[in-house]
Amino acid sequence: MPEDATARRLAFDDVSHSFDGRIVVDHVSIGIAAGEILCLLGPSGCGKTTCLRLAAGLESIQSGRILIDGQVVAMPGREMKPEARGVGLVFQDYALFPHLSIRDNIAFGLRRHAATTRRRRADELLDLVGLSGRGDDFPHMMSGGEQQRVALARALAPEPQVLLLDEPFSGLDIALRDRLCTDTLAVLRDVGAAALMVTHDPDEALRMGDRIAVMRQGRIMQSGSAATLYQAPATPFVARLFGELNTIALTVAADGCVDTPLGRLKAAPFAPGTAVSVLVRPEALIEAADGGITAEVAEVRALGPVTALRVRVPGWPATLGLRLPGPPRHGRGDRIALRLAPEQAFVFAGDAT
Numbered sequence: 001m002p003e004d005a006t007a008r009r010l011a012f013d014d015v016s017h018s019f020d021g022r023i024v025v026d027h028v029s030i031g032i033a034a035g036e037i038l039c040l041l042g043p044s045g046c047g048k049t050t051c052l053r054l055a056a057g058l059e060s061i062q063s064g065r066i067l068i069d070g071q072v073v074a075m076p077g078r079e080m081k082p083e084a085r086g087v088g089l090v091f092q093d094y095a096l097f098p099h100l101s102i103r104d105n106i107a108f109g110l111r112r113h114a115a116t117t118r119r120r121r122a123d124e125l126l127d128l129v130g131l132s133g134r135g136d137d138f139p140h141m142m143s144g145g146e147q148q149r150v151a152l153a154r155a156l157a158p159e160p161q162v163l164l165l166d167e168p169f170s171g172l173d174i175a176l177r178d179r180l181c182t183d184t185l186a187v188l189r190d191v192g193a194a195a196l197m198v199t200h201d202p203d204e205a206l207r208m209g210d211r212i213a214v215m216r217q218g219r220i221m222q223s224g225s226a227a228t229l230y231q232a233p234a235t236p237f238v239a240r241l242f243g244e245l246n247t248i249a250l251t252v253a254a255d256g257c258v259d260t261p262l263g264r265l266k267a268a269p270f271a272p273g274t275a276v277s278v279l280v281r282p283e284a285l286i287e288a289a290d291g292g293i294t295a296e297v298a299e300v301r302a303l304g305p306v307t308a309l310r311v312r313v314p315g316w317p318a319t320l321g322l323r324l325p326g327p328p329r330h331g332r333g334d335r336i337a338l339r340l341a342p343e344q345a346f347v348f349a350g351d352a353t
């Protein structure tokens, strides 16, 4: 990992972990700055939660190092206790203590402070998460989303340097999740801790993350801003996280380009003769004013602000998906003219169909 990355607020330095001889975290190195939110995005079982548990000290480290503010908190044979790490946790099952009031739930981690300080701090946090005046309520009197906000307040109470969030919005309905995402983002920005958030939902990662690290089978495949991952995916897997793409397998021509039924594309850095896959985002197919490629409409679905079409283009092995703005203007069997926006088409080595 780069020299300065270990000096970040939270850093994983070449961390690997196995269960029963099976590697589930594979040479992971990531750094998160104070005030930054990093989303660890990947499918179920790829090792995300294990990374969080290692950072929290809930799992004993086997290989590599974890550092907070440049200090090693975990390396094999030398582990700081979870409670000494200055780490706040918001996990999926954010179980609050049912017999404690909301205020006491939030103040739970402040047991060493005077009663007046605990009360003041809990009330400040209730304000922060938009639940002013609810301190005397009990968990069963709150909705799922409200309980989740209490869990966030409880994790923030001891002013952690690092906040670890494991799918904090799963199981909530979409409207509530959207609001909580926005609220949580505001709170995280406000407190300036380094936040590591685990999610399998690309939309959530796009919305929440300053940076996204894409994980697959224990490895970080690519990390960067949402814009980087979307515009310059390093692999077909990363490209497909943000929606299904149209794919065709082809061979690079003598001049270093690849001839697709939608037009020519540069295939650099691949040499002539290389077998490649071309992946085209639906949004890369734009209706052409004149000229363009002729496509036959096979399917039309109105999706509110946009219309999803499937079209046939001679030479493309399957129907192609695309979206046009506005309500449907075409029917099945219509012919439309399309052009390709090359920046939304990606060439990868090998067969990714």
Ligand SMILES: Nc1ncnc2c1ncn2[C@@H]1O[C@H](COP(=O)(O)OP(=O)(O)OP(=O)(O)O)[C@@H](O)[C@H]1O
Pocket: 019, 020, 024, 042, 043, 044, 045, 046, 047, 048, 049, 050, 051, 200
């Ligand atoms: N204590 C354990 N003992 C044995 N195997 C485990 C243990 N904890 C996790 N695993 C396995 O390690 C792999 C990674 O699990 P992990 O919970 O880190 O994945 P994840 O990406 O967080 O998945 P999800 O999104 O479903 O929570 C999985 O195959 C899981 O079954």
